Amino acid sequence: MTNYNLIVNKLKNSLTTRRCFYGETYDTLGMTIDSLKYYFFLSLLHNNLTKFGIEIESTVVIADTASGINKSSQMFNTNIDQIGIDRLIYCKRIKKHFNLPINFILMSDLFDSEKINERIRLVESVGNNDPKVIELLSKTVLKNKIKQEQDTGFRYGFEAIATGTLFDIKIGPPREKYYDQAAKIICKKLKLNQLQSIYLTPTFPLAQDFSYFLMHPEIEEYGLTPYKAGSNQMQDFRIILNTTTIENVKHLIEGTHLTTNPNLPNPVLDLLFIADMANNLKNKDDNFPVYKKDIYLNIKKLKDLTINKIDKLLIEIGNI
Numbered sequence: 001m002t003n004y005n006l007i008v009n010k011l012k013n014s015l016t017t018r019r020c021f022y023g024e025t026y027d028t029l030g031m032t033i034d035s036l037k038y039y040f041f042l043s044l045l046h047n048n049l050t051k052f053g054i055e056i057e058s059t060v061v062i063a064d065t066a067s068g069i070n071k072s073s074q075m076f077n078t079n080i081d082q083i084g085i086d087r088l089i090y091c092k093r094i095k096k097h098f099n100l101p102i103n104f105i106l107m108s109d110l111f112d113s114e115k116i117n118e119r120i121r122l123v124e125s126v127g128n129n130d131p132k133v134i135e136l137l138s139k140t141v142l143k144n145k146i147k148q149e150q151d152t153g154f155r156y157g158f159e160a161i162a163t164g165t166l167f168d169i170k171i172g173p174p175r176e177k178y179y180d181q182a183a184k185i186i187c188k189k190l191k192l193n194q195l196q197s198i199y200l201t202p203t204f205p206l207a208q209d210f211s212y213f214l215m216h217p218e219i220e221e222y223g224l225t226p227y228k229a230g231s232n233q234m235q236d237f238r239i240i241l242n243t244t245t246i247e248n249v250k251h252l253i254e255g256t257h258l259t260t261n262p263n264l265p266n267p268v269l270d271l272l273f274i275a276d277m278a279n280n281l282k283n284k285d286d287n288f289p290v291y292k293k294d295i296y297l298n299i300k301k302l303k304d305l306t307i308n309k310i311d312k313l314l315i316e317i318g319n320i
Contacts, residue, residue: 021164022171023061029240033240038227039102040098041171042058043101047101051286060091084106123190140179169196170196174202202224204220204223204265205224205238206268272302272306275310277289
């Protein structure tokens with residue numbers, strides 16, 4: 001598990017700008033517990049930087065416009081825009097309950113100005129004429145989604161890059177390094193500021209053994225899309241808020257193959273990290289959870305501890 005306190009120390013010494021954000025799309029299957037990891041992490045980062053006298057504005061962008069681009073979303077009768085509105089309302093309840101110092105905003109509201117739409121057009125114009133940018137954007141999605149992105153003209157990618165130009169620090173999953181590499185090329189040509197990015201650990205499916213990762217090396221390296229419950233059609237092997245039962249959580253965690261090697265995927269420790277961040281925020285403790293190396297050695301103890309804490313968190317979430 002990454003020591004995020006080191007990241008804070010690095011930022012406090014180098015930071016000259018103050019706008020942080022995390023952006024996510026969604027699907028029709030509900031909010032994953034993995035989205036909470038990003039909300040909670042951004043909140044702890046915000047609180048820690050504030051302690052050093054830095055004025056921070058932190059925002060979660062709920063990409064309702066981008067979510068509607070996906071063909072998989074268009075297949076459902078459910079109004080994808082209404083899901084975005086409902087998600088915004090729910091996120092504000094989560095914010096209040098866990099004392100989160102961050103703001104939630106719909107992308108459609110963020111884009112409700114000619115200035116940002118002009119920025120998107122400029123980013124698209126530069127990006128579409130640079131083969132290296134297109135190559136990088138092709139790496140931002142699972143291989144089975146590349147054609148879909150090509151069909152939309154990488155619209156989602158260009159909107160994500162344009163959104164990033166409004167901020168100074170971004171957190172996101174590891175695969176977003178390709179957005180940032182493409183953004184660096186575009187921003188250099190447009191003479192725009194560069195983002196500082198923090199990538200959290202990948203999101204891995206539960207109830208899988210080592211053979212799954214051997215068969216899916218792309219998932220082992222980058223994980224599933226954290227905020228899309230149906231990423232790679234693995235919704236049955238993830239925790240979806242207000243959907244996955246407590247009984248099923250126990251089944252998923254106990255059925256997850258783990259090793260004592262800290263360098264191999266450990267989705268159970270990731271869940272423990274989420275639960276511990278939630279507890280810290282609720283108790284106004286701004287420390288990032290830190291685990292000793294022996295956390296990996298007793299797999300049964302780790303699973304039992306995680307089941308207990310995640311059960312409590314899910315019951316709490318269900319009552320918000």
